[in-house]
Amino acid sequence: MSTQIISPSYELSGTLPVNQQVYRLLRKEIVECTIPPGTLLSEKEISSRFSVSRQPVREAFIKLAENGLVQILPQRGTFVRKISAKRVADGRFIRCAIECSIVRRAALLVTPAQLLELEHNLNRQTLASKNNQTSEFLALDDQFHQMLTGIADCPLAWETIENIKATMDRVRFLTLSEVSPPDSLIAQHYRIFDALTRRDPGAAEAAINAHLQEMIYTITPIERQNQDWFEPEGQ
Incomplete structure (x- = not known):
């Protein structure tokens, strides 16, 4: 498994809830393979990137998991899923x-x-x-x-x-x-x-x-x- 490659920080707008904005940007990067399958996503690093608390990042991870894009493994972390x-x-x-x-x-x-x-x-x-x-x-x-x-x-x-x-x-x-x-x-x-x-x-x-x-x-x-x-x- 590869670790997350940190992208440049991103300034969120006030038009959508924070968790939705984090979800949409991560979804785009996973879909476009900027973040490849097998990558470990770090709550801490993504929180720093967006200058937000960990809660909206966790909520974004849950939504990505529902879409089949990531897998959340207790005690191990959140990984970008391979394509099924x-x-x-x-x-x-x-x-x-x-x-x-x-x-x-x-x-x-x-x-x-x-x-x-x-x-x-x-x-x-x-x-x-x-x-x-x-x-x-x-x-x-x-x-x-x-x-x-x-x-x-x-x-x-x-x-x-x-x-x-x-x-x-x-x-x-x-x-x-x-x-x-x-x-x-x-x-x-x-x-x-x-x-x-x-x-x-x-x-x-x-x-x-x-x-x-x-x-x-x-x-x-x-x-x-x-x-x-x-x-x-x-x-």
């Missing part, structure tokens, strides 16, 4: 079931103003891809899917998706270089957008289902390239 291919597959299955229903409803409810917002998001995705801004692209990708839940008037769906997709996000980040580059994902997003423009629920569902199936085909090559970052099969 089974958890990735289960998360994709649940997410697909939710988003297929969401996009069907969105196709019936979408307004011209909402279509413009989606198109603007897609334009920004393209720009982020051209500029090799991986983090920006991932954020815009998430925003695109979150906007669909808003169009379907079911924001709770996005909260559910966010809670189950953390492990998926680590694989998604690793695939962006070669296995599943942003341009192919953007093309898939445009197929979803086109179906919404035509107000065709069946086509919208087929497009998002094909988009989310991508995870099935990318997990194997990514696991081969990063064997030390994945849990052995059956764990």
